[in-house]
Amino acid sequence: MSEIINLQVGRCGNNVGNSFWENILNEHQIDNCGTQLENSSNHPKERQNVFFQEHANQKFMPRAVLIDFEPGIIDSIKGSLLGRIFDQNCFVIGQTSAGDNWAKGYHSEGPQWIEYALDAIRKQIEACDCLQGFQIMNSLGGGTGSGFGSLLMSRIREEFSDCMLHTYSVFPSSQVSDVVVEPYNATLSLRHLIENVHQVLTFDNEALYRICTKTSSDSTYQKINHIVANAIANITCTLRFPGALNSSMRKMSLNLVSFPRLHFTMSSLSPISLRPTTRDLRVPELYQQLFDAKNFLTDADPRHGRVLSAVTIYRGKVSEKEVLEQSLNVGNKNSSYFVEWIPNNLKTSLCQVPSKDFNTSAVSIFNSTAIQEMFRRLGEKFGCLFKRRAFLHWYTENGLDEQELIEAEASLKDLISEYQFYQDATAEDDEQNF
Secondary structure (H helix, E strand, O other): OOEEEEEHHHHHHHHHHHHHHHHHHOOOOOOOOOOHHHHHHOOOOOOOOOOEEEEOOOOEEEEEEEOOOOOOHHHHHHHOOOOHHHOOEEEOOOOOOOOHHHHHHHHHHHHHHEEEEEEEEEEEOOOEEEEEEEEEEEEEEOOOOHHHHHHHHHHHHOOOOOOOOEEEEEOOOOOOOOOOOOHHHHHHHHHHHHHOOOOEEEHHHHHHHHHHHHOOOOHHHHHHHHHHHHHHHHOHHHHHHOOOOOOOHHHHHHHHOOOOOEEEEEEEOOOOOOEEEOOOHHHHHHHHOOHHHEEOOOOOOHOOEEEEEEEEEEEOOHHHHHHHHHHHHHHHOEEEEEEOOOOOOOEEEEEEEOOOOOOOOEEEEEEHHHHHHHHHHHHHHHHHHHHHOHHHHHHOOOOHHHHHHHHHHHHHHHHHHHHHHHHHHOHHHHHHOO
């Protein structure tokens, strides 16, 4: 069995991770004490150990490490009903704040805690038979998730280079937070995401805020975290339950990442609702919502770019015939939005186990050049701050060299240029180059 260790970094990462574990415990029919429920006999169990470690007393424990410089959020998780299921050695808790400062998380505070985090990770690895990789949940707007998250990615890639590394990263938005230095934090983090990670599954607070206000008239962190956790549970269902497509982290990246640096994907959900429902959506309804720009969890319009590759995962009792028909229809109807020089770049997968809140649901993951819209907005906000050297002293006082910001900005511009290059590429270009 190939195991995955979940690493939750910072306030956002731990809040999202908390909701994620609540979701998949329900899907795997495990209670908060780690006991398999008696009515779980119809649930497939052969891949349960991917995210859970089974003990001799038939108790299941999450393969996870929870990290934060501030004790508040992890203390609340430990004190909750869910907290009983975690190994007490999986918590790495500081006593100071990173102060929404990437440099504190990476340079001044982070190095004091990195060995503690790696020791906790090694203990989790010792309980694995064949580790396939790590997935990190973090935000790029704060100090711990962005700064310490970047340091952790670098060290994991250095020490465990044979393992896959995916992140579920939330990009910042002024709609949700009033932290003015978020563009610095996100741009500095982005460079490490480019260099050290195999696949980044992006979420954008701008899009999440819009979806929350549309579905429930207001937006709170709890609701945003709920949507992100639902998306992650759906994306990982093929890793946790039997299926032919995306059955491992490596296969997922193989299907979605055509070029090593262009590994930033965005996703859409159907249905998007903060309330559970028993109504079964048919495949055409699911497809219509998945390809609606309003349901994308990243604020980038897919119609403004071209799709390099895409995967759609259906959950629950859906018709395989309808799935194949809709896949062909969408491929033909939207062919202009897909690059023609990558064949069979729209794939589908079925998972019979429904999600926690819906009898039928679906998630699509897109590697689209349209994501550069989000990067361009980030670059503009970064530029407004950096050209005046605003707030720069908070970073240099914590060990950051100004050259790091210059290199991070250059790396962001290079990434945008690469996405634009492949957006403009045609099959005729390939023939001429050949």
